[in-house]
Amino acid sequence: xxxxxxxxxxxxxxxxxxxxxxxxxxxxxxxxxxxxxxxxxxxxxxxxxxxxxxxxxxxxxxxxxxxxxxxxxxxxxxxxxxxxxxxxxxxxxxxxxxxxxxxxxxxxxxxxxxxxxxxxxxxxxxxxxxxxxxxxxxxxxxxxxxxxxxxxxxxxxxxxxxxxxxxxxxxxxxxxxxxxxxxxxxxxxxxxxxxxxxxxxxxxxxxxxxxxxxxxxxxxxxxxxxxxxxxxxxxxxxxxxxxxxxxxxxxxxxxxxxxxxxxxxxxxxxxxxxxxxxxxxxxxxxxxxxxxxxxxxxxxxxxxxxxxxxxxxxxxxxxxxxxxxxx
Amino acid sequence: xxxxxxxxxxxxxxxxxxxxxxxxxxxxxxxxxxxxxxxxxxxxxxxxxxxxxxxxxxxxxxxxxxxxxxxxxxxxxxxxxxxxxxxxxxxxxxxxxxxxxxxxxxxxxxxxxxxxxxxxxxxxxxxxxxxxxxxxxxxxxxxxxxxxxxxxxxxxxxxxxxxxxxxxxxxxxxxxxxxxxxxxxxxxxxxxxxxxxxxxxxxxxxxxxxxxxxxxxxxxxxxxxxxxxxxxxxxxxxxxxxxxxxxxxxxxxxxxxxxxxxxxxxxxxxxxxxxxxxxxxxxxxx
Numbered sequence: 001x002x003x004x005x006x007x008x009x010x011x012x013x014x015x016x017x018x019x020x021x022x023x024x025x026x027x028x029x030x031x032x033x034x035x036x037x038x039x040x041x042x043x044x045x046x047x048x049x050x051x052x053x054x055x056x057x058x059x060x061x062x063x064x065x066x067x068x069x070x071x072x073x074x075x076x077x078x079x080x081x082x083x084x085x086x087x088x089x090x091x092x093x094x095x096x097x098x099x100x101x102x103x104x105x106x107x108x109x110x111x112x113x114x115x116x117x118x119x120x121x122x123x124x125x126x127x128x129x130x131x132x133x134x135x136x137x138x139x140x141x142x143x144x145x146x147x148x149x150x151x152x153x154x155x156x157x158x159x160x161x162x163x164x165x166x167x168x169x170x171x172x173x174x175x176x177x178x179x180x181x182x183x184x185x186x187x188x189x190x191x192x193x194x195x196x197x198x199x200x201x202x203x204x205x206x207x208x209x210x211x212x213x214x215x216x217x218x219x220x221x222x223x224x225x226x227x228x229x230x231x232x233x234x235x236x237x238x239x240x241x242x243x244x245x246x247x248x249x250x251x252x253x254x255x256x257x258x259x260x261x262x263x264x265x266x267x268x269x270x271x272x273x274x275x276x277x278x279x280x281x282x283x284x285x286x287x288x289x290x291x292x293x294x295x296x297x298x299x300x301x302x303x304x305x306x307x308x309x310x311x312x313x314x315x316x317x318x319x320x321x322x323x324x325x326x327x
Numbered sequence: 328x329x330x331x332x333x334x335x336x337x338x339x340x341x342x343x344x345x346x347x348x349x350x351x352x353x354x355x356x357x358x359x360x361x362x363x364x365x366x367x368x369x370x371x372x373x374x375x376x377x378x379x380x381x382x383x384x385x386x387x388x389x390x391x392x393x394x395x396x397x398x399x400x401x402x403x404x405x406x407x408x409x410x411x412x413x414x415x416x417x418x419x420x421x422x423x424x425x426x427x428x429x430x431x432x433x434x435x436x437x438x439x440x441x442x443x444x445x446x447x448x449x450x451x452x453x454x455x456x457x458x459x460x461x462x463x464x465x466x467x468x469x470x471x472x473x474x475x476x477x478x479x480x481x482x483x484x485x486x487x488x489x490x491x492x493x494x495x496x497x498x499x500x501x502x503x504x505x506x507x508x509x510x511x512x513x514x515x516x517x518x519x520x521x522x523x524x525x526x527x528x529x530x531x532x533x534x535x536x537x538x539x540x541x542x543x544x545x546x547x548x549x550x551x552x553x554x555x556x557x558x559x560x561x562x563x564x565x566x567x568x569x570x571x572x573x574x575x576x577x578x579x580x581x582x583x584x585x586x587x588x589x590x591x592x593x594x595x596x597x598x599x600x601x602x603x604x605x606x607x608x609x610x611x612x613x
Contacts, residue, residue, distance in 0.1 A: 064417050066361070066424070111597050114604040115556075117416040118359025122552045123600070126593055129549060133590040245545060249428060256421055285432040292428035299421045300410055 026169055030162035038165040039233065040274075045168040046230040047250055048270040049175045052263075053222030054251040056179055059261030060191050061215035062198075064117075066248050067124025068223050070108070070131045071101045073242030075224030076231035077135055083151030090151050091167055094228040101224025105217045113212070125245065132243035146238025149231065164233050171229055175222055180263055182218070191215065195261070253295050330461055331582050332575060337463065339554075339574030340471030341536065343567045344529035345547055346554035347477055348522035350566045353555070355494045355518040356412050358419045362427040363551050365544030366523065369430055370396060370530025372539065375443050385445055385535055392527045400523025404516040412515060427544060434541035442538035451535060470532045477525055478567045484521075485563070494518055546589075553596040559606025568607055572599075 029038060050072060058064045078097035083090040108127060115123040136144045152160055182188055193201040194208055202208050231237045250273065258269025280287045349363050360366075370392060377388040407426075411419035453465035485491035496504040497511045505511055533539060533547070550573060558569025573592050580591025599606070 058417065064420055066420075111601055114600045117357070118353070118361075118420055119552070119556065121416065121420055122359065122361070122549070123556075125545075126549055126553065126596060130590060130593045130597070133587075133593070137586050137590070249424065252421060252424065260417070285436045289429050289432040289436070292425040292432070296407070296422050296425035296429070299418050299425070300407075303418070 023169065023173060027166065030165055035158075035161050038161055042164055042168040042229070042233040044270060044274050045172045046226045046233075047247075047254065047273065048266060049171060049222055049226040049229070050247055051251040051254040051266040051270060052175050052179055053219040053226070054248065055255045055260060055263075055266050056182075056222070057215060057219040059255065059265070060183065060188075060195055061212055061219070062195050063212065063216065064121045065112075065124040065219075066121045066245065066252075067112075067126070067128040068219065068251070069243050069245060069247040070124070070128035071105065071220040071223035072227035072230075072247050073128075073131060073135070073239070074101045074104060075227030076237050076242045077141060078224070079228035079231060080147070080149050080237055081141065083149060084147075087151075090149060090232050091163060094167065094171075094225065094232060097228040098221050098224035101227075102217045102221035105220030106213070108220075109213055109216050112216075113209075128243055128245070132239045135242070136239040142238070144239060146236060146241070149235045149237070152232070152235065164229075167232070168229055171225055175225070176263070176267075178218075178222075183263070187211070187214070253291055256295050257298055331578050333461065333463060334467070335575035335578030336571055337467035337471050337574070338578060339567075339571035340467065340474035341529070341532060341570075342550050342554050342574050343474040343478060343570035344470070344525060344532060345551040346558075346566045346570055347474075347481060347563065348525045348529070349548075349551045350555045350558075350560070350563060351481065351518060351522045351525070354561055355498050356515050357416075357498075358408065358412055359416060359423070360522075361420055361423040361548065362430060362544070363526070364547030364549075365427045365430040366526050367530045367533060367547050368434065368539055368541065368544045370527045371445070371534035372434055372438060372443070372530075373527075374445050374531045374534050375539075378445055385447055385450070385531065388445070389528065389531045392531060393524050396523040396527035397520045400526075401516045401520040403523075404519035405512065408519070409512055409515065427548075431541050431544060438541065440540055440542070442540040443534075444538045445531070445534040447535045466532075466536060470536065473528060473532065474567065474570070477528065478563050481521075481525075482563045490517065550592075553592065556606055557596060557599045559609035561610030562608045565606060565608035565610070572607075 026041075029041075050068070054065070054068055057068070075094075075097045078100045079090060079093040082088040082093040082096060088096065112120065112124055112127060135141060141147050155163075183191070190201065190206045190211055193204065193206060194211055198208055227242065231242070234241075254269030254273050255266050256269070257272055258267065259265035276287070276291070280290065283290075345363070345367060348366075349360060352358050352360050373392055373395070374385065374388045377383060377391050378385060381387075381391075383391075408419065408422065411422050447466065450469075451464075451466050454462040455465055455468065456462050483491075485494060493504070493509050493514050496507065497509060497514050501511050504514075554570035554573050555566050556569065557572050558565035558567065572595070576595040577588050577592040581588030583591070
């Protein structure tokens with residue numbers, strides 16, 4: 001008697017159709033939505049992509065990093081340098097900057113992987129600081145006070161905003177698809193094995209070092225993508241904004257609240273973050289304080305995040321990566 | 328050049344005080360306190376408040392601060408951090424990171440972003456003149472002496488007392504230690520309490536030596552962390568040496584070009600990480 005391997009749930013199939021509808025609707029936004037909505041979307045898209053990548057790195061790769069902003073800022077600066085100095089169209093420069101950030105992640109990993117656990121996290125932060133200080137001392141890109149993206153000067157505002165919006169939408173869909181397909185693949189299964197028990201995984205023939213490097217490079221690519229996209233939307237870059245640890249702080253918040261190690265987690269977390277941002281960010285320091293307290297409370301009481309709790313209690317799964325057997 | 332080197336060593340004394348608490352907490356509990364720097368800044372502000380509110384000298388402010396820090400550290404470990412100790416580094420990282428953000432914003436709200444300092448009553452400008460015409464600041468010398476005393480005290484505590492044996496036991500194997508009758512939660516809380524007394528001292532000295540502002544925490548954390556890694560985990564004298572190395576490289580870097588001083592320190596740290604990742608005097612395994 002053979003058993004069938006079922007890889008999707010009813011909820012996930014429904015979610016797929018709903019997502020396609022939403023994305024189509026969103027793509028039409030430049031024709032009917034206000035430009036502030038589109039700018040807001042681009043900003044949230046950057047936070048979200050960055051959070052997805054942090055989730056991939058920490059939740060699936062088991063590498064908790066507080067230094068991913070190194071690649072975010074690197075993506076931004078490389079895009080700007082390609083646009084301002086090499087005459088490349090900034091929208092084309094976005095994926096190029098992301099690729100360059102991913103390439104730079106390889107030598108960075110030679111240093112970063114010397115550490116483990118909590119000290120790996122802080123070590124990555126040191127590396128991010130090295131990038132920040134290096135760019136702050138480069139007068140070519142304005143040193144400590146930063147510089148502007150002049151390459152987009154000739155384009156009319158409405159066109160620029162529409163193009164940025166579509167690029168953001170494309171990047172969001174691409175990163176979700178990339179992460180989802182990666183996790184459903186054989187490599188994804190290897191990653192889950194490593195996450196559960198590294199030594200056992202290695203005994204089964206999985207090259208743990210290579211997998212971890214692969215995840216680190218993919219996360220760097222995503223981080224660079226988010227960074228390049230953000231500064232195309234922002235038009236002005238500075239070392240403190242590009243390499244701020246707040247990017248990782250917000251990513252951690254979104255992933256922890258939503259649920260680590262699940263694809264739906266960052267999505268839920270990003271929505272909650274956007275809502276909190278919309279209604280409470282005027283309160284400045286109190287808002288950030290509140291975010292910190294929420295993150296602490298959720299980590300202590302809801303270890304698996306809100307979506308993880310829902311999945312545990314109710315069995316919901318919109319992006320299923322597990323395999324059921326049925327007969 | 329000699330003056331730069333000596334100043335580097337004295338700066339290392341301060342960094343050693345930053346790092347001892349971190350080394351202690353990681354050594355006993357494998358807990359990475361991402362809010363280390365922010366707690367130091369909090370202690371500084373505590374000393375500032377004490378000295379302005381009660382118009383007391385820095386010494387008295389320090390005497391008030393140390394027992395408060397002890398109790399605070401004990402409570403923090405017992406009620407907030409105890410659930411995060413374990414093989415997974417993420418919970419302790421997220422909770423301490425959250426604490427870091429809470430502290431920074433609370434301080435920002437209470438004190439505004441202006442840099443503040445503790446009134447040292449002239450101590451900050453006094454100097455001792457050595458033979459050969461070199462002048463060393465009295466305060467940096469005091470800080471260096473405090474660092475030596477604290478390091479020796481912690482090393483003695485760990486090596487020669489029953490509590491130190493308990494620390495080493497729960498660090499090696501928590502379950503077996505509990506079988507032997509040790510209450511690991513209480514031991515962890517004591518470790519954190521002691522770490523926080525050193526943090527209080529570090530905060531006091533930082534506020535005397537220079538100005539503090541709410542956002543200083545992360546920078547101090549990185550210095551503490553680098554000192555621990557360069558020196559090698561598990562050894563307090565190792566942390567001391569690591570702090571010296573860091574202080575020296577930063578001072579030399581500042582001398583070459585003020586913009587690159589801290590960068591230089593980071594690069595030496597990364598170089599140590601590549602060449603000798605276990606640090607100069609490692610004692611902890613795994």
